[in-house]
Amino acid sequence: MEKLKHIISTRQFTDPEFLQGLFESANRMERDDVFRALTSPLRGRILATLFFEPSTRTRFSFEAAMQKLGGGVLTAENARANSSATKGETISDTIRVVSEYANVIAIRHYQEGAAEEAARNSPVPIINAGDGSGEHPTQALADIYTIKKEIGWLTGLRVTLVGDLLYGRTIHSLLPLLCLYSGVTIDLISPPQLRLPQRYREYLTEKGIPFHEGERLEGVIEQADVAYITRVQGERFASREEYNAVKDVYVIDAKLADKMKPEAIIMHALPRVNEISPEVDGNSRAAYFRQAKNGLYIRMALLKYLLA
Numbered sequence: 001m002e003k004l005k006h007i008i009s010t011r012q013f014t015d016p017e018f019l020q021g022l023f024e025s026a027n028r029m030e031r032d033d034v035f036r037a038l039t040s041p042l043r044g045r046i047l048a049t050l051f052f053e054p055s056t057r058t059r060f061s062f063e064a065a066m067q068k069l070g071g072g073v074l075t076a077e078n079a080r081a082n083s084s085a086t087k088g089e090t091i092s093d094t095i096r097v098v099s100e101y102a103n104v105i106a107i108r109h110y111q112e113g114a115a116e117e118a119a120r121n122s123p124v125p126i127i128n129a130g131d132g133s134g135e136h137p138t139q140a141l142a143d144i145y146t147i148k149k150e151i152g153w154l155t156g157l158r159v160t161l162v163g164d165l166l167y168g169r170t171i172h173s174l175l176p177l178l179c180l181y182s183g184v185t186i187d188l189i190s191p192p193q194l195r196l197p198q199r200y201r202e203y204l205t206e207k208g209i210p211f212h213e214g215e216r217l218e219g220v221i222e223q224a225d226v227a228y229i230t231r232v233q234g235e236r237f238a239s240r241e242e243y244n245a246v247k248d249v250y251v252i253d254a255k256l257a258d259k260m261k262p263e264a265i266i267m268h269a270l271p272r273v274n275e276i277s278p279e280v281d282g283n284s285r286a287a288y289f290r291q292a293k294n295g296l297y298i299r300m301a302l303l304k305y306l307l308a
């Protein structure tokens with residue numbers, strides 16, 4: 001795989017060996033962090049986080065990652081209101097200017113394709129930190145790393161993806177990564193209105209990945225090695241009524257969690273609303289807070305890859 005300049009889509013990752021290298025780098029980051037042995041390979045370099053949509057984990061973990069590597073951070077946490085975008089500046093002009101101050105830019109935007117547009121005009125690496133209901137590649141890297149860490153391997157897994165498969169960008173980014181591993185089977189569980197878009201179903205078919213679509217979690221979750229639950233993306237709906245009709249269709253409670261295989265894991269990119277009851281948090285299968293922590297180390301590995 002050729003060296004990537006920008007991280008826009010997980011379709012750019014075509015080599016499982018590359019991912020394995022990234023996982024090993026993330027493991028080293030974690031070990032060095034725990035033993036306070038981190039050096040500062042990115043000293044003097046600056047990350048700009050340009051966020052046009054809300055975020056907790058993604059922005060904080062990017063900024064923590066950069067600082068732990070010795071770099072600095074410029075942040076626009078509410079760029080929609082507080083950057084010159086409100087005055088009508090285009091993404092490409094903003095990027096052109098910010099790239100004079102920063103060595104790498106992580107951008108989150110409400111429009112699908114915004115990160116790609118930014119990359120077209122950027123002399124510095126652009127990282128897509130979520131583009132509308134498009135993609136969220138660094139979350140998917142944290143997710144695949146979490147599956148590897150928790151289960152031990154990535155081949156032959158049965159993965160159940162649950163909830164908002166239409167607007168859920170973390171799912172759109174995770175699928176191409178899952179497709180890199182042999183023997184993976186996917187169950188897509190959603191209400192009919194929130195079905196996975198056709199282009200992703202076509203992608204699975206093209207890659208020869210067997211998948212099944214359904215509405216009911218019961219009878220499916222029992223077979224899963226990984227159950228990945230998503231928040232229904234309320235902000236993407238045309239009306240409140242449409243959102244209310246589907247917002248609480250799937251709830252993982254203690255009873256359902258206990259029907260899963262003992263070694264299976266429950267994932268969620270967070271924030272959760274009602275999709276996973278807090279009573280599940282103590283279940284050994286609950287991997288979502290560890291998943292959030294893994295996001296820090298995978299982003300450290302990624303920043304080092306892009307900049308060092």
Ligand code: NCD
Binds near residue numbers: 271
């Ligand atoms: C996700 C996102 O923003 O797409 N959160 C995250 O980055 N961890 C998922 C979501 O908001 O539902």
